[in-house]
Amino acid sequence: MIFPNIEDAHNIFDLRDMAKRRLPKWLFEFVDRGTEEEVALRNNREAFERIQFRPRMLVDVSGRKLDTTIYGKEHKMPIGIAPTGAAGMMWYKGELELARAAKAAGIPFSLATGSITSMEEIAGEVGGTLWMQLYMWADRKLSHQLVRRASAAGFEALLVTVDGAVAGNREYNKRNGFSVPFKYNRKNTLDVLTHPRWMFGVLGRYIANGGLPERVNFPDELKGKITTAYGGTKDTRSDSVSWDDLKALRDIWPGKLLVKGLLHPDDASKSVELGADGIIVSNHGGRNCDAAPAPIEVLPEIVKAVGDRTTIIFDSGVRRGSDVVKALALGAKMVLIGRSTLYGTAAAGEAGATRALDIYRGEISRGMANISCNRVSEIGPQHVIVPQARLAV
Numbered sequence: 589m590i591f592p593n594i595e596d597a598h599n600i601f602d603l604r605d606m607a608k609r610r611l612p613k614w615l616f617e618f619v620d621r622g623t624e625e626e627v628a629l630r631n632n633r634e635a636f637e638r639i640q641f642r643p644r645m646l647v648d649v650s651g652r653k654l655d656t657t658i659y660g661k662e663h664k665m666p667i668g669i670a671p672t673g674a675a676g677m678m679w680y681k682g683e684l685e686l687a688r689a690a691k692a693a694g695i696p697f698s699l700a701t702g703s704i705t706s707m708e709e710i711a712g713e714v715g716g717t718l719w720m721q722l723y724m725w726a727d728r729k730l731s732h733q734l735v736r737r738a739s740a741a742g743f744e745a746l747l748v749t750v751d752g753a754v755a756g757n758r759e760y761n762k763r764n765g766f767s768v769p770f771k772y773n774r775k776n777t778l779d780v781l782t783h784p785r786w787m788f789g790v791l792g793r794y795i796a797n798g799g800l801p802e803r804v805n806f807p808d809e810l811k812g813k814i815t816t817a818y819g820g821t822k823d824t825r826s827d828s829v830s831w832d833d834l835k836a837l838r839d840i841w842p843g844k845l846l847v848k849g850l851l852h853p854d855d856a857s858k859s860v861e862l863g864a865d866g867i868i869v870s871n872h873g874g875r876n877c878d879a880a881p882a883p884i885e886v887l888p889e890i891v892k893a894v895g896d897r898t899t900i901i902f903d904s905g906v907r908r909g910s911d912v913v914k915a916l917a918l919g920a921k922m923v924l925i926g927r928s929t930l931y932g933t934a935a936a937g938e939a940g941a942t943r944a945l946d947i948y949r950g951e952i953s954r955g956m957a958n959i960s961c962n963r964v965s966e967i968g969p970q971h972v973i974v975p976q977a978r979l980a981v
Contacts, residue, residue, distance in 0.1 A: 594936040594943045600907045600928045603944055607934035611678070611786055612779040614764035619674050619930050622874035623756035628882070629874030632905025635882035639914045640973040647960035652953055656964045658899060658922050659745070659844050659865070661717065664694030665949060666964050668911055671721030671747060672905050673702035674712035678934035680793040681705055684713060687932050689941035691716030693949075698747055698924070701734065704801035704814065711741045719745040721848070723752055724833055726826045730807040735841055737805075746867065747843050748834065749851030753827040756876040766918070770814050793872060831862060836862040846901065851886050853893035856900075866899035872925055873904050884915060891919030909951020916964060917972045 597603045608616050622629030642681040656666040669690045675682040683705035690697035695728045696717040699710055709717060720738040725731045735746060761767065765775030780787050794801050800813045838845055847859040848868035856867050869887050883904045891900055902920035906912060925948065932944035956962070959971040 594932075597932075597935065597940075597943055597947070599947060600931060600944060603928070603931040603935050603940065603947075606748075606936075606940075607678070607931040610654060610783065611934055612776065612783045614761070614766040614776050614779055615674070615677060615770075615786075615848065616934075617760050617764060618758075618766055619672075619678075619927060619934075621758065622878065623632060623758050623876060624878040626874065626878065628878050629882050631882045632871070632874050635884045636905055636908075636911045636914060638886065639903065640960050641913075641955070642663055642971055642973055643958050644960035644971075649957045649960055649962055652956050652964050653963060654949065654956075656698075656922065656951055663696065663717070663922075663953065665945075666916055666921070667686045667923050667925050667945075667952075668696035668717075668719070668901075669698055669929055670924035671698040671700035671749075672930050673700035675700075675930060675933055676704035677742050677790065678930055679937040679940075680790050681934045682937070683710060685938040686929055686941045687714040687716065687718075688938050689851050689932075689945060690928070695945070696745075696922075699743075699805075700841055702803065703805055704803065706804040707738055707741045707743065711743070715960070718743045719747055719846075721747045722824050722837075723749055725810075726828070727809075728833065728836070730809060730841060732739060732836070733807045734913050735837065739842055743843065744795055745844040745846055745865075746837065747846045747848045748837060749848045749872075750869070750972045751851075751872050751876055754876075755828060756872070757878075758875070761884075768814075769812075769816055772815075789836065818850045830859060832861065834862050834864065846899075847953075848903075850890070851881060851883060853886075853890045856898075857896045858892045860894050860898045864898065864899055867894065868901045868903060868924065869920070870903045883916065884911075887918045887920060888969075889917065896921050909953070911957045912948065912952050913955035913959070913967060914972055916967045917969055918974070919969070 625687050631766035654665045656663055675686050679685050683703050687697045687710050691714055696719050698719040699719055700721045701723050720743040765773045770830055802813050803811055844865040846866040846868055847864045849870050850856050850867050860869050867885045869890055871883050899921050901922045902915040906923055915923050929941045929944045932940035
């Protein structure tokens with residue numbers, strides 16, 4: 589079999605195909621798919637496809653620049669890396685590979701709570717603009733431990749994910765023999781054996797360098813290898829998270845506080861009132877609630893509610909640079925990329941993640957040229973045609 593060169597990936601979908609060939613099915617589908625009937629997953633893409641550019645002509649766009657400033661810090665593109673807990677399983681020490689690509693590209697990198705590379709290692713070996721994602725656990729003291737640890741490690745922003753009170757109903761995981769914690773069984777073992785590049789290049793390297801990966805960012809009470817139980821979902825996921833928890837986090841977190849997973853303008857307003865520095869409009873990439881709206885469809889009403897009071901960041905469904913430009917036109921200040929750079933990392937580590945970011949850079953630049961914008965700050969609602977708004981409930 590001839591393995592493709594990473595430069596043969598001309599778009600994110602090519603990188604997806606490379607990742608699919610290299611990863612075991614259970615791991616690829618865990619990253620790639622949604623929940624239940626995957627309606628939300630499809631809607632995320634279809635909603636973007638329904639939005640059109642309103643091209644303008646005869647404007648000199650030879651001086652295009654993608655730089656943008658978020659929280660007083662300049663970034664080379666209006667995108668950042670979303671928190672994705674599976675990065676370390678895409679490639680050996682995949683979080684480090686992805687963080688290096690982000691730093692080289694001059695954009696933020698977000699580390700997920702469930703990552704298998706420690707926040708201290710990321711900060712010490714890579715650096716750059718680092719953000720930390722947080723799930724609130726049933727025992728709030730454990731979550732607060734992680735928050736203080738991230739602050740000590742130098743992370744600049746805390747992304748509090750609030751759309752995960754219950755786990756998504758991902759039935760395909762069960763069919764593929766995948767679970768969290770991971771358990772070996774006939775189905776997933778055969779799947780690994782039929783993907784030798786991943787088996788030797790990722791799993792084998794972890795085993796050769798100290799054993800199976802561990803949940804290194806968890807508190808001591810919950811740490812352990814990815815195959816060991818950690819108290820069940822009662823300890824690691826809380827369905828009692830409330831606005832009081834956001835208040836408490838605001839009291840103990842000294843950096844920028846962002847609330848991730850909002851889809852309603854009233855929730856956005858409440859977050860700002862309680863001291864959040866920003867909100868992330870997201871439906872978890874269609875992975876949690878299959879009846880959730882596409883975030884790009886609700887973005888304008890959230891911008892109308894809080895856009896002049898806070899920084900609005902967007903994620904979910906983004907696969908093209910034109911998607912980024914559309915989200916910026918509708919009021920987002922930055923767009924987080926999740927699956928796209930995971931595909932790249934799975935295909936070729938740092939080189940693959942870099943290729944994904946290079947693809948976005950070119951596509952964003954072309955999109956700006958098509959709407960006659962030389963600066964990110966010039967992009968606005970006048971540059972897109974949006975279908976009729978959703979009916980208000």
